[in-house]
Every structure is written in structure tokens, then in C-alpha cells.
Amino acid sequence: MTEFQAKFDKAIWRTVARIKPGRVMSYAQVARAAGFPRHSRMVSRAMSRSADPLPWYRVIRSDYTLAFKMGGEAYNKQRILLEKEGVQFVGKKVVPDESTGLDELLWGLGEG
DNA sequence: CCCTTGACTATCT
DNA sequence: GAGATAGCCAAGG
Numbered sequence: 536m537t538e539f540q541a542k543f544d545k546a547i548w549r550t551v552a553r554i555k556p557g558r559v560m561s562y563a564q565v566a567r568a569a570g571f572p573r574h575s576r577m578v579s580r581a582m583s584r585s586a587d588p589l590p591w592y593r594v595i596r597s598d599y600t601l602a603f604k605m606g607g608e609a610y611n612k613q614r615i616l617l618e619k620e621g622v623q624f625v626g627k628k629v630v631p632d633e634s635t636g637l638d639e640l641l642w643g644l645g646e647g
Numbered sequence: 648c649c650c651t652t653g654a655c656t657a658t659c660t
Numbered sequence: 661g662a663g664a665t666a667g668c669c670a671a672g673g
Binding site: 575 | 654655656
Binding site for chain 2: 662663664665666667668669670671672673
């Protein structure tokens with residue numbers, strides 16, 4: 536366990552644990568909020584190293600797609616967990632929190 | 648050391 | 661929308 540991991544992991548875990556149910560954050564957002572703006576690629580490593588369960592599935596890509604391979608085991612698990620919390624999908628993308636009511640219709644028109 | 652990998656991102660064609 | 665490209669940076673071989 537490097538010194539970097541010790542500090543980085545804690546910061547990331549704390550940040551991820553704070554994401555509210557039904558909400559999502561991108562890797563870059565989590566890294567930034569944790570105080571490591573250029574470590575988006577390290578976020579997944581930190582989460583994997585967590586001993587306690589984290590809402591890892593609330594962390595997605597900046598383009599609102601899931602980071603795992605479509606149809607893969609991990610992908611499906613993440614999608615199910617998110618949908619259980621009320622997160623909606625349009626095609627492969629998560630519907631942003633801001634969209635409600637009428638926006639829902641708009642998201643269905645031209646997006647995939 | 649050098650090189651490759653990866654649950655990333657932003658930008659350009 | 662789909663690729664390609666260029667940054668990014670720790671981990672592991």
C-alpha cells in the first residue's frame with residue numbers, strides 16, 4: 536500500500552459514499568470533489584480497493600454511459616442497481632437528474 | 648527503467 | 661454518432 540493510495544483512497548471513498556441514491560457522478564467529478572482533479576482514471580482503482588461496500592455503481596462516465604462493456608456482467612449489475620434507485624436510461628445513456636416531466640419526452644426523441 | 652493498461656476525458660474529423 | 665488523437669497518471673510486468 537503506497538502512501539498515495541492511503542490518502543487518495545480515503546478521499547475517493549468519502550466522496551463516493553456521499554453520492555445520494557438516484558444520483559450519479561462522473562469519474563472526473565468524483566476525482567475533482569475529492570481533491571485530485573487529474574486522477575479520474577485512478578478512481579476505479581480506489582473503489583476496487585475499498586473494504587467496505589461503496590455505491591460504486593453511482594459513478595459513470597462523463598458522457599452519461601456506463602464504464603463497463605455493454606451486456607457484460609458488471610454492466611448489467613450496475614444498470615440494475617441504478618434502475619432500482621429510479622435512475623432512468625435512454626438507450627445506453629443515463630437520464631440527467633435535471634430532466635423531469637416534459638424533458639423526459641424530449642430525451643426520447645433524438646437521443647440514443 | 649521502459650512499456651503497456653485502464654471502470655477516463657476533451658476535442659476534432 | 662463513430663473513430664482517432666492527445667492528454668492524463670498510477671500500477672504492474
